[in-house]
Amino acid sequence: MTPVLELRDVALRHRGSAVDAVQDISLAVEAGHSLALVGESGAGKTTLLRLLLGLARPTAGTVRFDGAELSLRDREQMRRFRRSVQCVFQDPYSSLDPRRRVGAVVAEPLRSLGIDTRSSAVPKVAAALDRVGLPADAMDRYPHEFSGGQRQRIAIARATVCHPRVLLADEPVSALDVTTRVKVVDLLAELKQEQGLTLVMVSHDLSVVASLCERTAVLEHGHVVEQGDTAQVLGHPAHPYTRRLIDSVPRLPA
Amino acid sequence: MTFLDVRGLTVRTAEGRVLVDDLSFSVAGGERLGLIGESGSGKSLTTLAVLGLLPSGMTATGSVELAGTQIVGATERALTSVRGRDAAVVFQEPLTALDPLMRVGRQIAEPLARRRGLRGAALRDAVGDMLAQVRLPEPERVSRAFPHEISGGQRQRVALAMALACDPGLLIADEPTTALDVSVQAEMLDLLDSLVRERGMAVIFVSHDLAVVARVTDRALVMKDGRAVETGTVHDLVRSPRAEYTKSLVAGARRLEAALDLRSPR
Ligand SMILES: Nc1ncnc2c1ncn2[C@@H]1O[C@H](COP(=O)(O)OP(=O)(O)OP(=O)(O)O)[C@@H](O)[C@H]1O
Ligand SMILES: Nc1ncnc2c1ncn2[C@@H]1O[C@H](COP(=O)(O)OP(=O)(O)OP(=O)(O)O)[C@@H](O)[C@H]1O
Ligand SMILES: [Mg+2]
Ligand SMILES: [Mg+2]
Numbered sequence: 188m189t190p191v192l193e194l195r196d197v198a199l200r201h202r203g204s205a206v207d208a209v210q211d212i213s214l215a216v217e218a219g220h221s222l223a224l225v226g227e228s229g230a231g232k233t234t235l236l237r238l239l240l241g242l243a244r245p246t247a248g249t250v251r252f253d254g255a256e257l258s259l260r261d262r263e264q265m266r267r268f269r270r271s272v273q274c275v276f277q278d279p280y281s282s283l284d285p286r287r288r289v290g291a292v293v294a295e296p297l298r299s300l301g302i303d304t305r306s307s308a309v310p311k312v313a314a315a316l317d318r319v320g321l322p323a324d325a326m327d328r329y330p331h332e333f334s335g336g337q338r339q340r341i342a343i344a345r346a347t348v349c350h351p352r353v354l355l356a357d358e359p360v361s362a363l364d365v366t367t368r369v370k371v372v373d374l375l376a377e378l379k380q381e382q383g384l385t386l387v388m389v390s391h392d393l394s395v396v397a398s399l400c401e402r403t404a405v406l407e408h409g410h411v412v413e414q415g416d417t418a419q420v421l422g423h424p425a426h427p428y429t430r431r432l433i434d435s436v437p438r439l440p441a
Numbered sequence: 442m443t444f445l446d447v448r449g450l451t452v453r454t455a456e457g458r459v460l461v462d463d464l465s466f467s468v469a470g471g472e473r474l475g476l477i478g479e480s481g482s483g484k485s486l487t488t489l490a491v492l493g494l495l496p497s498g499m500t501a502t503g504s505v506e507l508a509g510t511q512i513v514g515a516t517e518r519a520l521t522s523v524r525g526r527d528a529a530v531v532f533q534e535p536l537t538a539l540d541p542l543m544r545v546g547r548q549i550a551e552p553l554a555r556r557r558g559l560r561g562a563a564l565r566d567a568v569g570d571m572l573a574q575v576r577l578p579e580p581e582r583v584s585r586a587f588p589h590e591i592s593g594g595q596r597q598r599v600a601l602a603m604a605l606a607c608d609p610g611l612l613i614a615d616e617p618t619t620a621l622d623v624s625v626q627a628e629m630l631d632l633l634d635s636l637v638r639e640r641g642m643a644v645i646f647v648s649h650d651l652a653v654v655a656r657v658t659d660r661a662l663v664m665k666d667g668r669a670v671e672t673g674t675v676h677d678l679v680r681s682p683r684a685e686y687t688k689s690l691v692a693g694a695r696r697l698e699a700a701l702d703l704r705s706p707r
Binding site: 201204225226227228229230233277278279280281331333334335336337340357358361362363364365366367368369391392393394395397398421431432435436437438439440 | 477478479480481484485496533534535536537578582590591592593594595598615616619620621622623624625626627649650651652653655656675676679680686689690691693694695696697698700701
C-alpha cells in the first residue's frame with residue numbers, strides 16, 4: 188500500500204547552522220497506522236512535522252504525499268493536501284490568531300476549504316468544542332481569555348473540525364490534566380476507529396503513545412535510532428536511549 | 442517562617458465572573474507546594490495574582506502577603522521591587538513570556554545584571570553557566586538564537602534559566618516541564634531539587650502530572666473550578682484521595698500508567 192506521507196532519506200540543515208538538525212530520515216506513515224515520534228528535547232521532532240507539512244524544505248531527500256513528491260507549486264496536489272492534512276502545533280497560543288474570536292478560529296479550516304459558510308459552520312464548531320470539553324459560549328471569546336490547557340483544546344477542535352484523513356499533532360495533550368487528557372485520548376481513539384483518522388503524534392507522554400499509536404519512531408540528535416511496532420519498541424527497546432527514556436518515566440507513589 | 446500567605450483570594454473578571462474563589466494557603470521559606478487541578482481551574486491565575494500580574498480588567502480581593510508586602514492593591518512601584526527578588530515566575534507558555542525579538546542570551550543576561558550587578562566578560566560567563574545548568578546543548582548557538590530558532594523544550598529551559606537567574610525567594614513554576622522528554626525532565630527536577638536545597642528557595646510547582654508533583658513537592662493543593670477541593674501530602678492524596686475530583690485524577694493517572702505497562706494501543 189502507498190503510504191499517505193513519507194520521508195525518504197531526508198536531511199535538513201537550518202540556515203547559518205553548522206550541523207544538520209535531522210539527518211538520514213526515512214519514515215512512512217501508512218493509512219490507519221498511527222505513528223508516534225518520541226525522543227529527546229531538541230532531537231528534531233518538530234522539524235520532522237514541519238517537513239511533513241511542507242512548512243520546511245529538506246536540504247536532502249524527498250517528502251511524499253500519496254506517493255507523489257510534495258510540491259508547493261502543484262496546486263491540485265496542494266488542494267488535496269490541505270483537505271487531507273491538519274495539524275496541532277506545539278505552542279498553542281502562538282498558533283491561534285489573537286484578534287479573532289474562538290468561533291472564527293475553529294471554523295477557519297471549514298471556511299478556507301470552502302466546505303461551509305459562516306453560519307453553516309456554527310453547529311460543527313460547537314460540536315468540535317464540545318468534544319474537547321469546552322462550552323459552546325467559548326465561541327464568543329478570544330484565545331487570550333482561556334487557560335493553557337483550554338487553548339490546547341481549541342487547537343485540537345480546529346484541527347479535527349473538518350474530519351481530516353491525517354492529523355499531525357505536536358505534543359497535543361502536554362498542557363492537559365490527567366482527566367482531561369484521558370478524554371482527549373478517547374476522542375482521538377474514536378476518530379481513528381470511526382473515521383479511519385491517521386495520526387502522526389509527537390509526545391513525551393509514553394503512556395499516551397502506547398494508547399494511541401501502532402508504530403513508534405525514536406529520535407536522538409537528529410537521527411531515528413529505532414522504529415517499529417509500539418509494543419516492540421516500548422516493551423523490548425533495542426537502543427540504549429530508548430531504554431533510558433522508558434526508565435525515566437516518573438511513576439506514582441505506590 | 443511564612444514566606445507567602447494567601448487568605449481568601451478571589452479573582453473576578455470585569456463582568457464579575459468569579460475565576461478563583463476564596464482560596465487560602467501558605468508557603469514557608471524553603472518549602473515546596475504543588476498546585477494541581479483540572480484544566481481551567483485557576484492555577485495560572487492564582488500564580489499571576491501572587492505577583493500582581495493579573496490581566497487588565499481582572500480584579501483580586503482578599504489578601505496576598507509576599508515576604509511582608511501586601512500584593513493586593515499594591516502600587517506598580519511596590520510590585521516592581523518585589524518581582525524577581527521575592528518571587529519569580531516561569532510562565533506556562535514560554536513563547537509568550539520570551540521576547541521574540543531579543544536573543545536568548547541577552548534575555549538571561551538582564552536579570553543577572555540587575556540582581557548580581559555583573560558586567561562584560563563576567564556576565565557572559567554567568568549566562569553560559571545558566572545555560573549549562575539547564576542542560577542546554579550548544580550554549581554558544583542557543584545564546585545567539587532568537588526564541589523561534591530553538592526547540593519547544595529548549596525555550597522552556599531558557600524560561601527556567603531566566604527565573605533562576607533572579608535568585609528569588611520564591612520560585613513559581615507553571616508547568617515548567619511540559620515540553621520536555623522524560624529524561625531531560627528528570628534532570629530538570631534534580632536541578633530544581635538541588636538549587637532549592639542550596640539556596641533555601643521556596644517553590645510553588647504547578648503541574649498536571651501527579652507523579653512529577655510527587656517528585657518535587659511534599660504538600661499539594663488540588664483545585665477545581667477556582668476552589669481548593671483538597672490539600673495534603675502528595676503521598677496521602679495519591680493513596681487515599683477524598684474529593685471526587687482527586688479520586689478521578691488518581692484513577693486517570695493509574696489508567697495511563699497501565700497503558701504504558703501493556704505498551705500497545707487499543
Ligand atoms: N530556525 C532554526 N535555526 C537553527 N536551529 C534551529 C532552528 N529551529 C530549530 N533549531 C534546532 O534544531 C534542533 C531540532 O529542533 P526541533 O524543534 O525539531 O526539536 P524537538 O525534537 O521538537 O524538541 P522539543 O521536544 O524540545 O520541542 C534543535 O537543536 C533546535 O535548537
Ligand atoms: N483573560 C481572561 N479573561 C476571562 N477569563 C479568563 C482569562 N484568563 C483565564 N480565564 C479563565 O479563568 C479560568 C482559570 O484559568 P487559569 O489559566 O488559571 O487555569 P489553569 O488552572 O491554569 O488551567 P490549565 O491547566 O489549562 O493551564 C479558566 O476557565 C479560563 O477560561
Ligand atoms: Mg518540538
Ligand atoms: Mg495554566
